[in-house]
Amino acid sequence: MTDILDPPPARDEKDRPLRDDIRLLGRLLGDAVREQEGADVFQLVEDTRRAAIRFAREGRAEDREALHVLLDPLPPDTMLSVVRAFSYFLQLANIAEDTHRGRRRRAHEVMGSRPREGTLEFALEMVRQAIGNDGLAQERLTAFFRSALVSPVLTAHPTEVQRQSTLTVMQQIATLLEQRDRMVLTGEERTESDALLTRLVLTLWHTRIVRGERLRVVDEVKNGIAYFRSTFFTEVPRLHANLEDLLSAQFPGSTWQLTPFLQPGSWIGGDRDGNPFVTADVLHETLRLQASATFDFYLQEIHALGQQLSLSRTLHAVTPALEALAARSPDTSAQRLDEPYRRALSGIYARVASTMSGLELPPPVRAALGSGEPYASADALYDDLVIIRDALTTTGVGLLAAGRLRRLLMAVQGFGFHLAPLDLRQNADVHERVVTELFAQAGVCDNYAALDESQRVALLARELEGTRPLHSPHLRYSEEVAGELAIVFTAARLRQRYGASALPHYVISKCDGVSDLLEVALMLKEAGLATGGQQATLGLDIVPLFETIADLRRAGDTMRAALALPVYRALLRTRGDVQEVMLGYSDSNKDGGFLTSGWELYQAQTALMQAFGDAGVQLRFFHGRGGSVGRGGGPSYDAILAQPAGAVTGQIRLTEQGEVIASKYATPDVGRRNLELLVAATLEATLTDHESGADQVTAFRPVMERLSAHAYAAYRALVYETPGFAQYFRESTPLAEIATLNIGSRPASRKPSDRIEDLRAIPWVFAWAQCRCMLPGWYGFGSAVTAWLVEQPDGLPVLQRMAQHWPFFRTLLSNVDMVLAKSDLRVASRYSELVQDETLRRTIFAAIEAEWHRTRDALRQITGQDQLLADNPLLVRSMANRFPYMDPLNHLQIALLQRHREHVASGTAPDDLMRRGIHITINGIAAGLRNSG
Structure with a gap:
């Protein structure tokens, strides 16, 4: 039988299991x-596959024409x-x-084998080598973990093309593949x-891959929570426990x-910037979910612990604290009177169930005993729970704990009652309008927005030093201002309900001045989340987000x-003299x-570190990275x-x-690996001299400055x-279709406009990825190197040293x-x-093509490698397995876009199959690229 979508031959015996799985x-x-x-559709797919592989490997015009012949005449359903x-x-290839x-x-x-880069073992070994003295290494590590924080923050964006239903089936396939790999199966078990695998693939085929309606914010919240259920609940504690064991073994x-x-x-559920659907009610529902x-x-x-800890007091000693805990339990069954651990856990279970009831959460599936x-x-x-742990430990059975x-x-320590710290975020322009209206309604200032920066800061400082409120329930406010105030008042109530850790940060998008920080402080003060006067307090971290090139330079x-x-x-x-600053990779990339x-x-971080060092305030960076290189993506370990x-x-x-969230955290094994990479990189970046040769780096800075100027x-x-x-x-990308199809809850642009400036950075990068141009991730580098080498004809060795040592x-x-x-x-x-204007099409594509070749040539000169990815064979293998099968999707996307746009231009309603087809191609291409958004 001919195999559909056959992978290329395995280059290494180690890769044979991968080929077999694919x-x-x-x-x-x-x-x-x-x-x-039907057999006809199967054969069509098979013929398309063969033509696509030939086109991918040889790039011949006749193979491209074969795709035209096969695919262009197809009716929408086929x-x-x-x-x-x-x-x-x-x-499926991604799963394999x-x-x-x-x-x-x-x-x-x-x-x-020796610990590999990116593992906890490797990181600890690097730390010990860097510090040398074991006693000092232990001291430094103790101090590190006393204040450490590593926090991957899940965000929902218009590139999220996966449905939870398909993710669930794919997780089951991944689990089954892993089980088959780890177990020696009998003939019956193999059958x-x-x-089961056949049924799962058949289920996947009949599971709708696209959404019928636009995703709601609450749907995005539920999708995010799914990663806690699949990965974080188990793997975060497991990683902590493993790290404790490694440290105990090393010392x-x-x-x-x-x-x-x-x-x-x-x-x-907390990010309102550009998303009008995040309201106070949505915030409330997010925390509830x-x-x-x-x-x-x-x-x-x-419940599982209660099943495990069946120890009887007739055979095992009991501590007074455990005895007291068991005595408070509603479990009075005679069968368990001699089982204090089970009774204690039944009591804990009942208290947790009562806590849920008090928080108006759905009742547990398994009812408490009382x-x-x-x-x-x-x-x-x-x-x-500590009482139970200590009882086991002090009575000689600590292994059971x-x-x-x-x-x-x-x-419980990490997730509390709130699951995950939820950030609030809004644009600085919105805060300005809120404060302007508050001041005007309270008779403080007729037109705050008309003041210059120094006047704003002075006025805001005076208000923050006082204790009077500006908001009054007896005044009528605009819809926008009422909505923003509702958010902070709701946040205050939710923090009382779920704890302060539930809502610890307020991020200010497009922050470009001190007044932006003070405006948020004033809004928080209105809700009691900050207080003025001599007893000043601040309940949330106010986090400025510097996004544009100009803002980064002023940060x-x-x-x-x-x-x-x-x-x-x-x-x-x-706030303990700790200030968090967020850096925006996406908008700065789109900007410059x-x-x-x-x-x-890089320079903003250096300037900020100097400013905070001078002020004696601790600085924590929050990196707003996307999945693609065009939005600050790339391997997280290397980036840190x-x-x-x-x-x-x-x-x-x-x-x-x-879609990077799914690729990193959809399964426990993959999720654990990615979490470990983050922790390992943070350890090494903090406790080793990872940027060795400070004098060399100082010499490299002027070179980088010139390269940046030319690239800009x-x-x-x-x-x-x-x-x-x-x-x-x-016209040359599916941007409009991304914006109008049911991919995410957030609009593609911050405001109605065709300007690049007003487009959100996410669809900007995502659209370029769909058409396989990837322009935001490389454009300008070739021109920069070419121009610099004209200025410095003997400068290539300098660039090569930068690549080697920086x-x-x-x-x-x-x-x-x-x-x-x-x-x-x-x-x-x-x-x-797809571009209608032929002159425009030729002019711009010629510029893009020329810069691509300049960039590739510059990269070759610096690295000395003739082939792309010469030092990354794993990615080469991965791309060889997937990329030939993206070409038919690109071809069909273009055909569907042409038909769709013709319908729109003629005023005819586009066919539903056509819409779904475009959406599925977006999904498939994103899956093939894996980090496109």
Whole structure:
């Protein structure tokens, strides 16, 4: 039987299991296509596959023409079947790839290989080597973990194309593949496993891949919570426990009990910037859903512990504290009178269930044996569990506390009653309008918006020093102002209900001055989340987000001025003199191109560190990275180690966005690996001299400054100064279709406009990825290097030394290498044909093509490598497995876009199959690229 979507031959015997998995999943998908859609559709998919592989490998015109002949005449229903086949294959190939990575990791561990880069073992080894003295290393590590924070923050964006239903089936397929890999199956077991896998693939084929309606914010919240259920609930405590064991083994005689520092966070349901659908009611529902998931997990684990801890007092001693805890239990069954642990856990279960009732959460599936007093806080629940742990430990059976109970204790410490810290975020322009109206209604200032920055700061400082409120329930406010005030008042109530950790941060988008910080402080003061006067307090971290190139350049001065302001510094002291600053990778890239964005982000960190050091305030960076290189993406481990020396001081937050969340955290094994990478990188960046050779870096800075200037000029010349570029972009990419289809709850633009400036950075990058151009991830680099070498004819060795000795520049080159390899100008040229103006099309695509070749040539000169990804064979393998099957999707997307736009232009309503087809191609191409949003 011919296999549908056959992978290329394995280049290495180690990769044979990967090839076998892809062949198996491809065969099962092919069987589903043939049985459900018919032999003709199956053969069409097979013929398309062969033509696509030939085109991918040889790029011949006749193979491209073969795709035209096969696909262009197809009726919508058949076209949809072909699109679904290739899209699902790419999803299945990703599952096989992730399974194989886990397989290879386990193989290395079984063989006892040296710790690999990115593992906790490797990081601890690097720390010990860097510090030398074991006593000092232990001291430094103890100090590190005392204040450590590593927080990946989940965000929902318009690139999130996965449905929870398909994710669930794919998670089941991944689990089954892993089980098959780890177990030796009998013939009967193999038959049963094959049958289950067949059913799962068939279910996937009949599961709707696209949404019928636009995603609501609450749907996005539920999707985010699903990753806690699948990964974070189990893997975060497991990683903490593993790290404690590693530290105890490396430093014999020491006992390590880490406060959970790995804290996944979320923006979903609290991020209002550009999303009018995030309201006070949505915020309330978000916290309710998060809490409900948390309590469900706790009850499940408490029940399981009750089943495990069947110890009888007739055989085992009991501590007085445990005896008292058991005595308070509503469980009076005679069968369990001699089982104090079970009775104690039944009592804890009843108290947790009562707590849920008091919070108006859905009742537990398994009812409690009786009523109990609600817990006032997660700390109180933790204290009861500690009684059980201590009883086991002090009576000689501490080993029984080392598994599920240990991990539950860590979970309660880390997740509390709120699941994840939820960030509030809004644009500074909105805050300005709110404060303007508050001042005007209260008779303080007729037109705050008309004041200059110094006048604003002076007025805001006076108000923050006082205690009077500005808001009155007896006054009528505009809809916008009423909505924003409702958010902060609701936040105050929710913090009382779920704890202060539930809503700890307020992020200010487009922050460009001290007044932006003070405006938020004033709004928080109205809700009692900040107080003025002599007893100044601040309940939330106010987090400025510097996004544009200009804002990044001013960031150091802006924060220096804020820290020098007595009223703000007084508020900051109540936050422990810790200030978080967020850096925006996406908008700075759209503003100035990827190279200038990266350099200005690096320089902003340096300037901010100097300002905070002078003020004696601790600085924590929050990196607003996207999935793609064009939005600050790329491997997280390398990105953290590429930060300036001193920028990662044991604490870091960074966003995880779009489809990247699914690729990183959909399964426990893959999720654990990605969490470990973040922790390992933070350890190394904080406690080792990762940016060695400070003198060399100082010498490299002027070079980078010139490269940035040249890249900025080239990028701005194309994107903002070339007449008709916005038209070219909108017509040559599926931007409009991304904006109008049911992908996410957030609008694609911040305001109704065709300007690039008003477009959100996420669809800007995502649209370029769909057409395989990937322009935001590389454009300008070739021109920069070419221009600099004209200025410095003998300068190539300097660039080569920068690549060898400077992690920042080395990571930049690695990301350019990856993006160039993932781009395909042959495919991009076909998208350019969607542009109606032939002169515009030729002019702009010629500029893009020329810069691509300049960039590739510059990369070759610096690295000395003739082939892209010469030092990344794993990515080469991954792309070889997936990329040939993206070409048919691109081809069909173009055909569907042409038909769709013709319908729109003629005023005819587009066919529903056509809409769904476009959406599925978006899904499939994003799956093939894996980091496109």
